[in-house]
Amino acid sequence: MTYEPVDLNLTDPTNGFMHFVLYTEARLGVASSSLNAEVGVESQQTVTPHFQEWLGRLVRCEPNALHCTLVEPTKIPALFDPCVTEDAGSPSAVSGSGCVCRRTFYDPEFGLPVVGKHFKHRGEGGTDEWSYKTFAPLALRPDDVFSRFHTGRSLFWARTEKGDLSILPQREGRGYSLGYSGGGPHALAAYLTQLAETDGQNTAVGTSYSREDAHPAILNWTQSSAADRGTNELSLGDLKAMQQS
Numbered sequence: 001m002t003y004e005p006v007d008l009n010l011t012d013p014t015n016g017f018m019h020f021v022l023y024t025e026a027r028l029g030v031a032s033s034s035l036n037a038e039v040g041v042e043s044q045q046t047v048t049p050h051f052q053e054w055l056g057r058l059v060r061c062e063p064n065a066l067h068c069t070l071v072e073p074t075k076i077p078a079l080f081d082p083c084v085t086e087d088a089g090s091p092s093a094v095s096g097s098g099c100v101c102r103r104t105f106y107d108p109e110f111g112l113p114v115v116g117k118h119f120k121h122r123g124e125g126g127t128d129e130w131s132y133k134t135f136a137p138l139a140l141r142p143d144d145v146f147s148r149f150h151t152g153r154s155l156f157w158a159r160t161e162k163g164d165l166s167i168l169p170q171r172e173g174r175g176y177s178l179g180y181s182g183g184g185p186h187a188l189a190a191y192l193t194q195l196a197e198t199d200g201q202n203t204a205v206g207t208s209y210s211r212e213d214a215h216p217a218i219l220n221w222t223q224s225s226a227a228d229r230g231t232n233e234l235s236l237g238d239l240k241a242m243q244q245s
Contacts, residue, residue: 031069036135037170043129045153053165058105058114066113067104070133078102083118098122110137136170139204146200149192149234171205178222185222189214196239217242
């Protein structure tokens with residue numbers, strides 16, 4: 001489907017999920033986002049400071065229909081099970097003290113759903129970790145101005161002039177990545193170029209990007225191997241300076 005950023009406000013938390021666009025195929029049991037990109041965070045990525053900052057603001061909530069789009073259909077019942085640490089008799093408990101439960105949250109800044117997946121071995125000293133799934137916003141909030149880009153362990157973040165942190169806005173089917181010559185680095189460079197050209201004002205993801213939309217210096221950075229080492233940051237000033245190079 002096509003859309004213009006002015007047609008849909010998908011980042012106003014006062015409207016909750018009212019404007020979330022859903023794609024469904026009832027015959028095949030498919031229900032997913034048609035615009036907002038799904039973002040998966042593996043357990044090894046949760047140690048980054050930016051993820052921990054974002055995780056710290058999430059609010060626990062009861063599962064709803066949008067949480068169901070973030071898990072396989074057969075795992076939907078686990079959204080309603082307590083963790084074994086909360087109830088030893090949980091249906092998601094494994095061999096007494098192990099656990100494969102799900103935990104549901106929402107992001108109060110954007111109203112988007114988040115599902116945490118628990119994997120805990122039975123007994124002491126085994127694996128006990130969480131991974132997460134959510135959706136990226138299609139833009140920052142209406143009054144937000146982009147200030148700084150962060151990346152680490154293949155996660156991408158935006159910080160606003162007010163200091164608020166967000167998952168970098170992303171369109172479904174146009175994933176971001178770094179360190180090679182391909183679509184992911186190009187999509188990221190095109191979006192960062194847009195931010196630089198508009199002084200951080202236009203934060204809505206484009207419906208499509210052409211080769212000309214990514215500034216060569218910014219594209220060179222996203223395609224370089226140095227861009228994906230550790231945690232990297234680019235301020236709006238850095239992006240604008242790249243355009244002048």
